[in-house]
Amino acid sequence: MRRDVKPARPHVGHGWTAFVLAVGLWGMGVPVPRPPVAGTDRWTQRTWVVMGTYLTVRVRHPDSAYAERILDGVIDLVQDLDRRLTLYDPSSELWALNRQAGGPPLPVSEPLWDLLERALAYSRETQGAFDVTIGPIVQTWGFLEGPRRVPSDEAIARARARVGYTKVELDPSRRTVRLTTPGMVLDFGGIAKGYALDRAVELLQQAGLRDALLNFGGEIYAMGTPDGGDRPWTLAVRHPRRPDRVWREFPVRDMAVSTSGDYERFFFQGGRRYSHILSPWTGRPVETDVVSVTVVAPSATEADALSTALFVMGPERAQALVGADRCRYVLWIRQQGRHLIEDPRSVWPPRPCPSQGSRPSRTPKSNDPSPDIRPQ
Ligand code: AMP
Ligand code: MG
Numbered sequence: 001m002r003r004d005v006k007p008a009r010p011h012v013g014h015g016w017t018a019f020v021l022a023v024g025l026w027g028m029g030v031p032v033p034r035p036p037v038a039g040t041d042r043w044t045q046r047t048w049v050v051m052g053t054y055l056t057v058r059v060r061h062p063d064s065a066y067a068e069r070i071l072d073g074v075i076d077l078v079q080d081l082d083r084r085l086t087l088y089d090p091s092s093e094l095w096a097l098n099r100q101a102g103g104p105p106l107p108v109s110e111p112l113w114d115l116l117e118r119a120l121a122y123s124r125e126t127q128g129a130f131d132v133t134i135g136p137i138v139q140t141w142g143f144l145e146g147p148r149r150v151p152s153d154e155a156i157a158r159a160r161a162r163v164g165y166t167k168v169e170l171d172p173s174r175r176t177v178r179l180t181t182p183g184m185v186l187d188f189g190g191i192a193k194g195y196a197l198d199r200a201v202e203l204l205q206q207a208g209l210r211d212a213l214l215n216f217g218g219e220i221y222a223m224g225t226p227d228g229g230d231r232p233w234t235l236a237v238r239h240p241r242r243p244d245r246v247w248r249e250f251p252v253r254d255m256a257v258s259t260s261g262d263y264e265r266f267f268f269q270g271g272r273r274y275s276h277i278l279s280p281w282t283g284r285p286v287e288t289d290v291v292s293v294t295v296v297a298p299s300a301t302e303a304d305a306l307s308t309a310l311f312v313m314g315p316e317r318a319q320a321l322v323g324a325d326r327c328r329y330v331l332w333i334r335q336q337g338r339h340l341i342e343d344p345r346s347v348w349p350p351r352p353c354p355s356q357g358s359r360p361s362r363t364p365k366s367n368d369p370s371p372d373i374r375p376q
Contacts, residue, residue, distance in 0.1 A: 041227065046071045051082045051193060053217030059204060060211040060228065070207045074200045081196050084112055085188050087135070087144060094186060098135070101162075102182030105171060113175050115188060115195050115301075116168070122191070122305040123165035126321065130309035131280040135185025136162040141285065143276045144187075148267040150274065156283040163280055190277075193219045194258060194304025201300070220257040221300050232352075240292040240333055240340065247333065250349045256300035260307035261292035277311045286312050289335045290343075295322075296329040296350040306330075315345040327353035 044067035045058040057074055061067040084093040093112055100106045108116070119132035135144070136159035142148035162183040169178040179186070188195075193216045201221050204212050211224030213233065222233040232253035239245035240261050265276035274285040293310045297303040306328065310318045315332050322328040329350035332343035342348075
């Protein structure tokens, strides 16, 4: 999807320590897992560059030839999603849909339909903090193709007029999508990696794999355990300002982890930092003392969409959306003067969710009323 490989999540591809640098993976205080046990504990790992970032998948299976074939399937699947969803290729399905904005409905493929339905469900649930129609604002600030700069108020107003998830019309009976306003641009940058991870996890599960670790540019899905036993994976939230440092470790099993932060893609102008997470309400980068928000949830789609949405909303308004009872955990890191602190409204550390099977849960698609979290 993106052509600029994210600078904040580098170094994947150097074996196990890559995870330490990306989100962090530590076992018993040592940044390496137990060595493989002959036959039953064999790990196979591959790394690709796709959607403008690194995808590393590590699976445990005694037959490494079989594992390699499954990994071929994973990359085929993710590349297929990338080809459909990229905003950089005029032949992509998403490009065709965006070009049709203001015109008649367009039939779309199953993955695009499925992802769009989920994205719109999160828009409704977050009352627009997450908005997949954010594209015109992303473009105006130069986060899509550059140059990154502060646009004029008029340009922001023009972009905002083309943004709004309620301007997307779905017809499930014909599986068509209509973007009602000319110039609308769907941008799945805040959710696509998570969605791709869930699809990859489904594929691994269908192939009979139980233990795996998937890292997609810092979005993580930790499947099963590191050794097929009871001990969960141990991951770590990276220090937002010191990429080589760990902020906090935590255990996780059959859950996804996503972090959204002001440090991933940003620029400075006039001494101010402008980050790539934008408020659909103001048309500007979110102004907040939140430096990063990490979400742990049963599905990677959910973790990805929510971490972006929660960054927009801030800890106060987001409280209604998270909680152990909903199996949605969150760690807020905020700037306080020269220091970083954890916000007390964090729901942390994550705990196993008893009702959660080992399959990534599907996003609810209902139109259920959501708690009132509108901007003040
Ligand atoms: P993430 O790194 O997952 O938080 O996603 C950030 C990306 O999502 C940005 O680069 C934009 O492409 C897109 N984005 C920015 N703001 C929003 C928003 N409010 N809702 C949905 N997507 C957004
Ligand atoms: Mg996201």
